[in-house]
Amino acid sequence: MSMLTLDKLAFGQEAVITKLLPAALPFRRRLLAMGITPGCKVSVVRVAPLGDPMEIKTRGFLLCLRRSEAAAIGVVGVAE
Numbered sequence: 001m002s003m004l005t006l007d008k009l010a011f012g013q014e015a016v017i018t019k020l021l022p023a024a025l026p027f028r029r030r031l032l033a034m035g036i037t038p039g040c041k042v043s044v045v046r047v048a049p050l051g052d053p054m055e056i057k058t059r060g061f062l063l064c065l066r067r068s069e070a071a072a073i074g075v076v077g078v079a080e
Contacts, residue, residue, distance in 0.1 A: 004077060006042065006056070007070035014043040015075035024072035035059045036073060 009015055017038050020028055035058060036042075045062060046055040052067045 003074050005071050006065070006073040006075050007054070007067045009042075009044050009070075009075060009077075011044050011047060014041060014078040016041055016078055018074045018076050021072045021074055024069075027069065031069075031073070034063060035061075036063075041078065042075065 003018075003021075004015070005021070006015070006017075017036065017040055019038050020031060020036070024031060040058055042056050042058040044054060045057045048054070053064045054067065054070060055062055055064050056070075057063075
């Protein structure tokens with residue numbers, strides 16, 4: 001079973017962050033300072049026309065991430 005990452009999340013879908021993958025190490029502190037921590041809910045709000053960057057909503061605020069940054073965040077989908 002492959003792990004779902006934030007960059008693969010569909011528009012409007014909600015998920016919970018499970019972990020920051022090893023690729024996130026160089027910018028891990030920045031993600032943690034922005035509230036991207038395991039256990040918080042995220043949803044994809046908007047995606048740029050060419051697919052990068054993407055805007056997510058977490059903890060009541062909006063945040064733009066590059067696809068490469070989102071690919072380093074492991075998530076699990078939330079059933080509605």
